[in-house]
Amino acid sequence: MAATSAAPGVPLGCDSEVGTLRTVLLHRPGPELQRLTPRNNDRLLFDGVPWVARAQDEHDAFAAQLRRRDIEVLYLTDLLTETLQQDDARRAAITDVLGAHPERADMPIGSARGTDLGDPLRAYLAAMLADADPAELTVLLTAGVRNDEVRSGLATGSLVTTMLAPETFLIDPLPNLLFTRDSSVWLPDRVAITSLAMPARRRESQLTELIYRFHPRFAATSRTHGHHLEHVEGGDVLLLAPGVVAVGVGERTTPAGAERLARLLFADGLAHTVLAVPVAQQRATMHLDTVCTMVDTDKVVMYPNVADTLQAYAVTPREPGAGGAALELAIAPAEPFLIAAAKAMQIDTLHRIDTGLDPVSAEREQWDDGNNTLALAPRLAVAYERNDGTNARLEEAGIEVVRIAGSELGSGRGGPRCMSCPVRREPLPG
Numbered sequence: 001m002a003a004t005s006a007a008p009g010v011p012l013g014c015d016s017e018v019g020t021l022r023t024v025l026l027h028r029p030g031p032e033l034q035r036l037t038p039r040n041n042d043r044l045l046f047d048g049v050p051w052v053a054r055a056q057d058e059h060d061a062f063a064a065q066l067r068r069r070d071i072e073v074l075y076l077t078d079l080l081t082e083t084l085q086q087d088d089a090r091r092a093a094i095t096d097v098l099g100a101h102p103e104r105a106d107m108p109i110g111s112a113r114g115t116d117l118g119d120p121l122r123a124y125l126a127a128m129l130a131d132a133d134p135a136e137l138t139v140l141l142t143a144g145v146r147n148d149e150v151r152s153g154l155a156t157g158s159l160v161t162t163m164l165a166p167e168t169f170l171i172d173p174l175p176n177l178l179f180t181r182d183s184s185v186w187l188p189d190r191v192a193i194t195s196l197a198m199p200a201r202r203r204e205s206q207l208t209e210l211i212y213r214f215h216p217r218f219a220a221t222s223r224t225h226g227h228h229l230e231h232v233e234g235g236d237v238l239l240l241a242p243g244v245v246a247v248g249v250g251e252r253t254t255p256a257g258a259e260r261l262a263r264l265l266f267a268d269g270l271a272h273t274v275l276a277v278p279v280a281q282q283r284a285t286m287h288l289d290t291v292c293t294m295v296d297t298d299k300v301v302m303y304p305n306v307a308d309t310l311q312a313y314a315v316t317p318r319e320p321g322a323g324g325a326a327l328e329l330a331i332a333p334a335e336p337f338l339i340a341a342a343k344a345m346q347i348d349t350l351h352r353i354d355t356g357l358d359p360v361s362a363e364r365e366q367w368d369d370g371n372n373t374l375a376l377a378p379r380l381a382v383a384y385e386r387n388d389g390t391n392a393r394l395e396e397a398g399i400e401v402v403r404i405a406g407s408e409l410g411s412g413r414g415g416p417r418c419m420s421c422p423v424r425r426e427p428l429p430g
């Protein structure tokens with residue numbers, strides 16, 4: 001377990017978006033991206049078919065920028081392989097991936113659901129997964145299994161494998177693992193396992209749950225939320241300040257997901273205010289972090305086309321009623337987001353730095369994840385190099401920008417924040 005042994009000093013967890021980053025979870029794009037074709041890329045939530053070798057080069061350069069600043073980089077597949085050395089974890093992984101998923105009745109044609117495998121094929125796949133060593137199992141779980149890869153190996157007859165098209169996935173690939181932000185969030189000293197809304201991504205948080213449950217590095221970590229609960233995605237969760245959490249509600253996170261998260265946070269004393277922020281249900285704004293990310297303790301980079309209309313409902317816990325009644329929520333009327341956020345953060349103003357230079361370049365750069373920056377420390381952020389206008393504005397505002405290439409990485413519609421799950425940040429000075 002040398003690759004991921006515990007580092008001394010600052011404990012695991014994050015209480016803000018901008019405290020100095022010490023440990024981050026990434027996923028280097030791998031064979032799961034080779035599964036994308038022009039016929040399945042929409043279903044698998046990519047806007048094109050990336051050049052995988054170049055995507056890996058871009059990602060390696062991103063990781064190198066982080067390591068240069070003494071940030072420990074953990075890779076999701078290393079953690080998963082280490083996790084799968086334990087028999088209990090292997091059994092759980094195999095049950096999760098092959099179990100019947102009646103709740104996935106919305107799974108479109110082109111991917112077999114657990115219930116669609118039939119007994120002979122399920123038994124064959126279960127044996128195949130059980131025989132794989134931990135590294136092989138990681139590949140099978142992340143790159144998936146196509147029908148034509150197993151068909152010839154089945155000794156007993158399976159009408160399913162006979163009749164399904166060769167390219168049908170029996171186990172779906174997970175190309176969006178690249179976006180580690182979405183499948184878990186540290187809040188602040190425990191990890192929330194999220195519940196991903198899109199069928200193509202649901203299995204990702206089964207894997208993160210497995211890692212946090214079984215990997216020795218996280219043995220002392222408490223978990224909250226869970227992949228079986230209401231939908232919450234990490235890209236919608238912003239730790240605006242210690243105790244203040246903004247949750248976007250739109251294409252991915254549901255009102256019920258935001259409410260569940262708020263209740264869990266309040267019950268455990270992890271937040272005093274949750275801001276529920278309605279976000280337009282469109283691909284360009286799939287998460288709150290596609291329109292707004294923090295670059296300093298009191299500064300956000302924000303898409304100007306929504307800045308004046310973005311609202312927030314401030315949610316706080318009600319004083320417990322007599323007799324210790326169940327936790328109730330107080331919900332304030334909606335207010336402009338920047339105002340509600342500043343109030344909850346107890347600062348005069350949450351300053352806004354605009355995306356782009358004009359409405360057209362703002363729209364282009366928002367689409368290319370100009371808003372989706374990863375703060376490495378206050379006033380130091382990673383951004384895609386292509387977003388010239390936004391990066392110039394950030395620098396004018398005193399933010400140091402670490403530029404990375406993203407021509408191939410960006411085809412999944414995610415930027416540096418989406419591609420990173422901070423695991424340890426230094427607490428902000430009190």
Ligand SMILES: NC(=O)NCCC[C@H](N)C(=O)O
Nearest residue numbers: 045179235287412413414418
């Ligand atoms: N936090 C983020 O905005 N993540 C980007 C996720 C992109 C991925 N292709 C998706 O559609 O879910």
